[in-house]
Amino acid sequence: MNIKKRPVWLKIAVTVSIITVLLFSYFHFFQNSTHETVENPSNSLSAYVMEDVLVLTQGEETNYEVHIVMNEIPTDIVELTSEIRIPEVLEVTDVILNGEKNIKADHIEFDLMDNGIELQLNNRDDSPIILASHDEREKIVIIKMRLKKELYEEMTDEIKVERLEVVHSDKLSETYDVTGAKSIVNYTPPKTAIGKQPPNGNPLVSHKFGADPYVLVFEDRVYIYATHDVLEYDENDNVVENTYGNINRLSVISSDDLVNWTDHGEIVAAGPEGAAKWATQSWAPAVAQKVIDGEDKFFIYFANNASGIGVLTSDSPTGPWVDPIGEALILRSTPGVEDVTWLFDPAVLIDDDGRAYIYFGGGIPEGQYEMPNTARVMELGDDMVSVVGEAKPIPAPFMFENAGINKVGDTYYFTYCSNFYDGDRPEGSPPPGEIAYMTSDSPMGPWEYQGTILRNPYHFFGVGGNNHHAMFEFHDTYYIAYHAQTLSKEMGVPMGYRSTHLNKVYFNEDGTIQEIKADLEGVESVKHLNPFQRVEAETMAWNAGVQVEKADTNEENNHTTNIVITDINTGDWIAVSGVDFGDGASEFSASVATETNGGMIELRLGHPEGDLIGSLTVTNTGGWNQWKTVSTEVLVEGVHDLYLVFSGSSDHNLFRFEHWKFD
Template sequence: MTAGSGGTEAGGAGGSEPNAMGGAAGTEGGTAGASGGGGAMGGGGGSGGLPPAPANGFARNPIVSHVFTADPAARVFEGRVYVYTSHDLDEQMGYDMTDYHAFSSDDLVNWQDHGVVLDAKDISWTDRLYAPDCCHSPVTGKYYLYFPNAGSGIGVAVSDSPAGPFVDAIGKPLIDSNTPGVGDVDWIFDPACFVDDDGQAYLYFGGGPPDTGNNARVIRLNDDMISLKDPSATTIPAPDFFEASYLHKYNGKYYFSYSTTFANHSAEIDYLVSDNPMTGFEYAGTILPNPEGNNGNNNHHSIVEYEGKWYIFYHNRVLSNRDGFSDYQRSIAIAPLTYDADGKIVQVPAAGGRVAQLKSVPAFSRVEAEMMADQRGVEVDFVRSGMERVGVAVVDLHDGDWIGYSQLDFGAGATRFHARVASGHATGGSIELHVGGCEGFTETPGELAGTCTVESTGGFQAWTDVACDVTIPGGVHDLCLRFAGTPSQPLLALDYYRFE
């Protein structure tokens, strides 16, 4: 996860997770790229492997493997699930995150990396970005990303698109210690926004060490989403509250969930329920025990309904443990979430659960290369026209790297592969197409369906189109793109592809 040939700008913010010893407001971030690779936006790679996903399409956990991610804020925008994450850098030995990534999916297995959507270097008053959240305004039609400056205050950025980029909307904190009702909050961070059915927007936030008092707060926002409606923040009494506020609504009830302290728990996600989004909350139990592979550290979560089912997103340290990183590199995961007949949340097992792929991917339409189910060795960075960002691509591809795509629909079969590529290597490289999967991605290695040669284009931002013959039978298949060429050198970059 060091800078790769494909460019530079995507890397590193983190989430907010003080460790088991209490920590200061220094969330749980790490650095760029969980399974290998590096580059501006993050990298992948690494050796070893997680258990292969079933061939019939289930989410792999973690759902993002090419960059370390944390503090997932899941939202449904424009028919897709978007997840906004902190970004842990590979070399990070503390919570020093400085940017956010956004990922999206309409099948919950193949996740598209939209790159860095907000970077601390573009904000004049902050240098560390902990756990974010994003909401859409039905009044303005815009998207608002709420972000903390470590633990000292909360700002807001705005975009016309859920995929960003976001721009600081007011040039200063929206909430800080001078905000009435906030002065005694230990950590002013971990914002969670909520827009109710009547259009009223709320912001939940706060955190603090054990036994320091009631640190959970809520305040209403004006219709502009960038100013406060209430003269003072309201305290939410929450037993053993530590951080990671989140609010969702189910059957007319408001569910306030959060990460607990280590004093009386083991960093669980607990929740309260009320008939009012600001007051009257009563303790209801635990949603998610501390997940396996989290090394005793606490957690951060979000809950979302999509296509009639509910899911919880959280993070763990599975990739960090596998690839020999530290506790400061986290990765996001997904699990099903259900309610009983009384509206009580059925506790999610610490190991999570299996999430089935909701639909196949049309192979004859444009497929973004950065929309991955899994990978080894790759990085992601922006495609540029001059200095302008015009897209996102998979970059810094080396011999032996691969990308796995789950459940592509090839209809009656495919005979031709088209790809948008760039290569700054003198002899280029090649793309091997393996239908049915490949080692490390699926239980069986799959079949080689064709090889596409990529000549040097004169640079890793010098894009051109290539095509080659393939033999792919009809039906729905997993696909692996494996890259080959001169060992230990960056070979090519891949923007998108399609079949015919």
């Protein structure tokens, strides 16, 4: 909403500057000595403000500064005056003559008036004002301003030069037409987060979706791999139901505290450009790590729709990934899977003896709702990219999909999503769409049904769908990752687009699992974030408006491809939780790139409009892939949630942001 304020008039001699970011297009002064306004192209006087737009921030503590520039002052001018309209929210605190560098006059004075400020520029001895340099970008006057009060609502106004008058040495005066000499002044409040509101921990990220989560814990860090849901549209650009048919990428995020999540981008797993070109889709990944020949090796098992399961390998949990066998690992021809309706949704367990097992399957043969008998377990080869023997059935009551496997103590827990059969169920059977579990003393069974642990997402969030999960242990605590349509619901498109959530899992003394309560609150952090080491900009607890993408980063001639924050607009922000500044930090630095005029990063505590601890100006770096590290002074100590709020004069795409650090 735009707020129209009562205008204030600023009279200013010579030319005007209006703080931090204002646009004054060139304007010409026209002579009026014969009562006719006639432009004099041979000796055109022009003046402008260096900045395009004055972008205001919320707090009164921010000072603004703009610069007025003139190209020439006639040699016999002894006085300059001007009137300038400014928004009511601003007050002028000082007007400074740039005398040391360019303009030679010994007297500058401004008086507050009911309608603004009257400023007069002259020499006390009435000698002519001298313009030392004819460089058109030489600053003449600097105007300093501040807000009269904090801003909370969006506003747009303008600063406009209404009159410029010069007095010659013969005491004759001339008034110049300054029509069009104006600047835009605006304030855009920080945007509201969508889908994940501070201080909630769920969903884990809100700048993209992530379904069918699976978890790998490696080197004290949690990696979550997910189906990369993306919005689908019809011919009229309306969002439609997720068909899942176009999904050939997997998403990866990670965290060492379970609150601040780093986006590692997407794995192009299937399709013509994918690692597994034989596959058309990549759904519901499972991930494992194993030391082979003394080296860490990583394995992703994924579903090619429901027709088979493939495998990719890497030397890193974030890739790059390759297809080691060039075909599916599990197909209809695999022994023991002939009667499985859906060959998908794998889970993997590497046992204490080093032997590995893959769990998979789902679907309901005609009429067999109570005991579909479509869950399977099979041993993997030592190389993790082959299978051994024959797949064995797991008699999971009302099985639907989503195999899960964990070993806690000496007990194996097989978990799965129950089907949505709407008829009568025997007492003790799992209700529709819930996570159920079975236990065994062996990874291959036999299995005993125990009950359910997680209700359908509809029970908690008012939006349902399938129920997909993975349990894991981190810092001696068990957690469950599961998906729900909370983000897409908040976006107004609850049409099968899912996001990953986390909650704790509690075991009873007898080994049974307590019922899990899903919520938006999520889990608490297991550690504070260290701001004195490099933090990737795509590490976020919360955000509003931004996106991420891969970009070439060549700072200091070190060419790499990295994930960066992009699509940064005024009012966008990112935030990290629990930043421990210890006894204090004095400097903030950031790696940025832009081919525009850039913008500003405001550093605020606790809220997008919280206490300001520093502001970093970003200027043109020479290109979107030309990265520079810029820094600013700050003053902060203790533990805080840190918000990085973006602003600038451009309508969109201010700059790219790669990483940051405090010192």
